[in-house]
Amino acid sequence: MFEFITNNEERGQVGIGTLIVFIAMVLVAAIAAGVLINTAGFLQSQAEATGQESTDLVSERIDVSSEVGIVGNADSGELDAIRVSVSGAAGSSQIDLSETTIQAVGPNGQANLVFTDTSANGTDLTSSSAVNASQLNASKFAVQDSSGSFISADSAVLDGEQDYAIVVNPSAQPFGSLDADSVNASDGSYTYAHLSGSEESFGQGDTSSLEIVSPSSATTSVELSAPDLFTEDGEAVRL
Structure with a gap:
């Protein structure tokens, strides 16, 4: 009824593949997070500059x-x-x-x-x-x-x-x-x-x-x- 895997070499190949997929997912997530952080920083800088220009147009x-x-x-x-x-x-x-x-x-x-x-x-x-x-x-x-x-x-x-x-x-x-x-x-x-x-x-x-x-x-x-x-x-x- 139960099948036992006795080939140690085959079990090692399955574990390495899973690990590679996991590492790839982590790398993709890290890159995506970096892009989001950079984009947020850029948008914040742009918003601050635009706000300052708008303030100057009114106050100066x-x-x-x-x-x-x-x-x-x-x-x-x-x-x-x-x-x-x-x-x-x-x-x-x-x-x-x-x-x-x-x-x-x-x-x-x-x-x-x-x-x-x-x-x-x-x-x-x-x-x-x-x-x-x-x-x-x-x-x-x-x-x-x-x-x-x-x-x-x-x-x-x-x-x-x-x-x-x-x-x-x-x-x-x-x-x-x-x-x-x-x-x-x-x-x-x-x-x-x-x-x-x-x-x-x-x-x-x-x-x-x-x-x-x-x-x-x-x-x-x-x-x-x-x-x-x-x-x-x-x-x-x-x-």
């Missing part, structure tokens, strides 16, 4: 409190400076304005504006009180503190305690008609659009749109709209 946004134009020539209806007052949004961390870009669309095209602390002829804006917005090149913006002094890249940081003004040249593209360089190369003098009959400056009735993009890519939209009539030189008008 630049708030705009006012947009003002300084009249350069009331008779021709042109501005001498455009100032956009900015601060960090509530709860924001430090925002480096020197690493901020402005995507501008104006009456004379569009341009990406970047920070500068140097005038068109190379003068350090922070060391001279004689320079103004009309001496900024096209595709550039500068930053002034609450006293009206231009500041350097190292100081142009919004930290929740200090408000600054972004300043652009309304004579230069895309706001005015002056191109990349507003300096007369022959004698180093400046070309002021509001004093020139052949150039145009952003002025009465003109409109422009700005997209202020912080280093974390948070975007703030600004619409500039000049009044239809200026009354006197040097006055500040709300845009």
Whole structure:
């Protein structure tokens, strides 16, 4: 009724086969576990990075409190400076304005504006009180503190305690008609659009749109709209 295996060699072969299958199953399980662990770690890293980017987009946004134009020539209806007052949004961390870009669309095209602390002829804006917005090149913006002094890249940081003004040249593209360089190369003098009959400056009735993009890519939209009539030189008008 019962069959006894008396061949020891055959019994050994069956045991080795079972052991090989068992070891193979353990190896497959170990490899699968390693893949799952690596995948979970990768997904966790991606989720943390995405969460941080989303937080930065919300918390590192630049708030705009006012947009003002300084009249350069009331008779021709042109501005001498455009100032956009900015601060960090509530709860924001430090925002480096020197690493901020402005995507501008104006009456004379569009341009990406970047920070500068140097005038068109190379003068350090922070060391001279004689320079103004009309001496900024096209595709550039500068930053002034609450006293009206231009500041350097190292100081142009919004930290929740200090408000600054972004300043652009309304004579230069895309706001005015002056191109990349507003300096007369022959004698180093400046070309002021509001004093020139052949150039145009952003002025009465003109409109422009700005997209202020912080280093974390948070975007703030600004619409500039000049009044239809200026009354006197040097006055500040709300845009």
